[in-house]
Amino acid sequence: MKLNNYPDWVLAIITGVLVGVAYLPIPATVIIYIGFIPLLHIWLTRSVITSAAMSYLAAITAHTIAFYWMGINQGTTVIIAFLSLAGTVFYLGVFWVLAGVAISFFQHRFKMGLMIFPFVWIAMEMIRSFGSMGFPWGDLALTQVSILPLIQTADITGTAGITFFICLLNGLLYLALTTQERKQFIYGAIGLWMLVFILGIWRLNKIENNSTQSQFSVAVIQPNVNPVQKWDRSFRVELISLMDSLTVKAMSLKPDFVLWPESALPVYLRTSSIRTDIQSHVMRNDIPLLAGTVDRVVDEKGKHYYNGSILLNEDGSYNMYHKLHLVPFAEYIPLSYKFPQLDKLNFGQGNFEHGTEYTIFNAHNKRFGNMICYESSFPRIAKNFVDSGAEFLTIQTNDAWSGDSPGAYQHFAEAQLRAVENRVPVVRSANTGISGIIAPSGKAEQKLAFYEQGIIFGALTFMSDKRHYPGGDVFALLCIFFGLSLIIFEWTRKK
Numbered sequence: 001m002k003l004n005n006y007p008d009w010v011l012a013i014i015t016g017v018l019v020g021v022a023y024l025p026i027p028a029t030v031i032i033y034i035g036f037i038p039l040l041h042i043w044l045t046r047s048v049i050t051s052a053a054m055s056y057l058a059a060i061t062a063h064t065i066a067f068y069w070m071g072i073n074q075g076t077t078v079i080i081a082f083l084s085l086a087g088t089v090f091y092l093g094v095f096w097v098l099a100g101v102a103i104s105f106f107q108h109r110f111k112m113g114l115m116i117f118p119f120v121w122i123a124m125e126m127i128r129s130f131g132s133m134g135f136p137w138g139d140l141a142l143t144q145v146s147i148l149p150l151i152q153t154a155d156i157t158g159t160a161g162i163t164f165f166i167c168l169l170n171g172l173l174y175l176a177l178t179t180q181e182r183k184q185f186i187y188g189a190i191g192l193w194m195l196v197f198i199l200g201i202w203r204l205n206k207i208e209n210n211s212t213q214s215q216f217s218v219a220v221i222q223p224n225v226n227p228v229q230k231w232d233r234s235f236r237v238e239l240i241s242l243m244d245s246l247t248v249k250a251m252s253l254k255p256d257f258v259l260w261p262e263s264a265l266p267v268y269l270r271t272s273s274i275r276t277d278i279q280s281h282v283m284r285n286d287i288p289l290l291a292g293t294v295d296r297v298v299d300e301k302g303k304h305y306y307n308g309s310i311l312l313n314e315d316g317s318y319n320m321y322h323k324l325h326l327v328p329f330a331e332y333i334p335l336s337y338k339f340p341q342l343d344k345l346n347f348g349q350g351n352f353e354h355g356t357e358y359t360i361f362n363a364h365n366k367r368f369g370n371m372i373c374y375e376s377s378f379p380r381i382a383k384n385f386v387d388s389g390a391e392f393l394t395i396q397t398n399d400a401w402s403g404d405s406p407g408a409y410q411h412f413a414e415a416q417l418r419a420v421e422n423r424v425p426v427v428r429s430a431n432t433g434i435s436g437i438i439a440p441s442g443k444a445e446q447k448l449a450f451y452e453q454g455i456i457f458g459a460l461t462f463m464s465d466k467r468h469y470p471g472g473d474v475f476a477l478l479c480i481f482f483g484l485s486l487i488i489f490e491w492t493r494k495k
Contacts, residue, residue, distance in 0.1 A: 003041040003178065011038035012054040016061020022143040023066035025409035032143045033189070036117075036170040037177060043103045044113045055100030059093035063138070069405035074228060084329060092128075092138060099124040110490040114174070118167035119483025122160045126476045129378070132334045134325075137377045137414065140166045145413035148442050149200025152207070154420040156469045158379060160476035165196055207423070207441045210463050216366050217459045218427050219250035219258045222435040224453035227400040230431075231266050240265060240274060246455060247278065251285040253457045257363040261431040262292035262373055262396040263307070269293035270310050270320060282312045288363045290370060292396040292429075294352075295320065307331060307352050309370050309396060311361045322355025323372040325381060358388050366391050371418075373397040376411070376428075382418040383472050392425045392460055393418060400432035404450040408434055416442040421471060425460040440466075 003011065018035035021028050042054045064085070071085035102120045107113025121140075129136040141159035144150045144166070153161045169189050176185035223242055229235050243264060250258050269275050269291055282289050288311060295308040306322040313319070326332045331352045360367050369385025376382070376395045385393060395415055399408040412434045419426040420442040428436050433450035439461040446456045 003038060004045075006038075008042055008046060008050060008054050009057060011042055012058040013061050015039035016058040017065065019058070020062040020065025023410065024406050025146075027146075029143055029146050032140065032166055033169040033193070034173055036167070037174045039100070040114070040117065040170060040174045041178070043100055043117075044107050046104070048101055048104045048108065051100045051104035052097050055096045056093045059096035060089050062096075063089040063092050066138070067407070069402040069407040072403060072405060073401045074403065087329070088135075091133070092135060095124050095128045106487065110487070110494065112486065112490055114171055116483055116486065117171060118164050119479050119486070121167050122163050122476050122479045123483065125160070125163060126473065126480070129380075132326075132328055134378065136379065137410065139163060141417060142410060142413055145416050145442070147197075149197050149204050151417060151420050151442060152200040152203040153196075154417060155423050155471055157475035158421060158471055158473060159417065160473075160479060164475075164479065165192070168192060204441055207463065208439075208443075210465055211440055211461050212464050213459045213461050215459065216257075216364065217253075217255045217457065218437065219253050219255040220427060220429045220435050220437070220448070220456040221246045221250055221258065221260050221264075222430060222433060222448045222452065222454055222456070223261065223264070224432050224451060225400075227398055227431065230263075233266075236266060244277065244281075246453075247281055247289070250455050250457070251281055251287050253455070254285075255287060255457060256366070258287055258289040259394055259427055259429040260289065260291040260396065261429040261435075262398045263294055264292050264431075267293070268296045270295055270318065275310075275312070275318075279312050279316060279318075283314055283316055286314045288313050290361065290363075290394060290396070292372065292398075295322065304353050305351060306355060307372055308355070309372060311363070319359065319361055321359035321361070321370055321372075322357075323352070323375060324355045324358070325375050325378060326352055326354055327374045358384050360385070360389050368392045368394055370394045370396060373399075376418060377414045379418065379421055380472065382422055386422045386424060390424070391462070392427065393422070395426060395428040397428070398431040399434070399450075400430075404433075408450055412436065412444075412447075416444065423463050423466055425462060427460070 015035055015038045018031050022032035022035060039058050043051050067088060070088055071081050073081040099120050103113045103117055106116050125139050139159045141162035144162055151162060169192060172185045172189040176182050223246060225239060230239060247258065265274065267274055290309055290311045293308055293310050295306040297304045308320055308322045311319040328334045358369065360369055367389050369390035371381060371393065382393055399411055415426050415428050416438055419438045419440055423440040425440060426438040433448055433452060435456055436447040437445045437456060437458050439445050440463050446458050448454050448456050
């Protein structure tokens with residue numbers, strides 16, 4: 001394939017298609033290893049301005065394919081759903097432009113664009129993950145979860161290590177396509193992949209051998225309720241009855257803990273009389289229950305609304321967690337806390353406030369942290385819970401808004417990454433799926449399919465000897481530091 005034979009816009013679209021498809025829940029994981037080759041060619045051979053334009057085109061294509069499910073949101077109008085997809089796609093494209101401009105600039109200035117590519121991309125992913133508009137969901141690591149050995153470095157390097165691996169493969173295969181030393185770069189790419197895969201198998205076996213199934217069991221409820229119908233007042237009695245019957249069934253299994261999904265009932269459960277009935281099940285069976293619920297707090301400043309979780313304890317007490325990272329334009333309007341008039345904008349969103357504490361719950365002497373929906377895509381949130389003492393993590397979500405689309409499968413894969421990064425079990429309850437129990441190796445020990453109603457019951461697997469690696473952003477920061485050092489070295493050398 002002679003890359004110069006194709007127009008730049010064709011090369012950009014090819015990259016967009018290859019990268020976008022790699023995120024879909026189909027057996028296409030490996031195409032990410034060649035996905036950036038056409039765009040790399042533009043960055044290394046074209047002007048900075050052309051690189052910027054083609055990066056944006058590639059990004060729009062990739063993100064539209066990978067995240068098209070955002071445009072089929074059942075909870076809003078077609079126009080708003082389309083605008084949310086378009087806004088996301090065009091916003092995320094800016095980060096690809098910044099990366100492409102940087103790589104192209106360093107290529108023209110220092111002839112080191114290919115060398116700096118992995119470090120720039122890691123820096124871009126890290127920057128993109130910060131702030132109220134952070135989006136770590138788009139990290140390249142997500143494309144590799146279906147091959148478990150390839151994500152086993154995540155507890156040491158975080159997702160940045162997997163991104164580094166993917167960028168290296170793209171670089172080697174680009175050189176194989178554009179230089180005379182074709183064989184050595186092909187062998188180099190194959191050798192790199194085999195090395196990471198074999199090391200991954202070794203680590204996977206080591207983790208599994210160092211893990212034991214505990215006596216601590218959980219029951220996960222997946223009610224499979226239409227998210228729009230859930231908030232219909234005429235359906236309220238039926239929904240309460242359904243959750244009650246599923247809870248009775250779950251507790252008859254004698255678990256140590258019961259998990260409900262996000263916003264399980266259309267009430268403020270903490271202050272609702274319905275809590276008394278659920279609490280009676282908890283106290284009678286001596287089994288704590290964590291329910292997703294919206295929460296309303298009234299103080300001297302007025303009413304405050306939160307997306308939260310309530311742990312109902314066996315002694316009749318309860319503990320609350322309020323979601324820390326809300327979904328922009330879905331759960332709140334960014335900057336509305338500074339400019340309250342923004343709350344008047346109506347995109348069909350909730351007007352929630354951010355929580356402030358990493359609440360650690362306790363169920364039969366097992367400490368755990370809970371993430372609500374989108375929070376589980378943020379490695380830092382999961383790590384902060386574990387660093388605060390959580391022995392396992394729970395996730396409550398409602399992925400029903402986009403139906404049985406790639407979003408639900410990508411979201412479950414995010415949970416698998418969090419398990420590997422922290423080497424703790426993860427328990428996930430989703431309204432319509434995918435619910436599951438995930439081992440510290442990232443292996444899904446149990447799953448309940450989308451659009452299926454039921455209960456998952458099982459004991460959690462814990463590591464018997466858990467080593468504490470720096471993990472988190474340490475590897476990413478080292479890469480950024482090393483990349484900057486290369487640039488400074490080249491700059492001083494040329495002076």
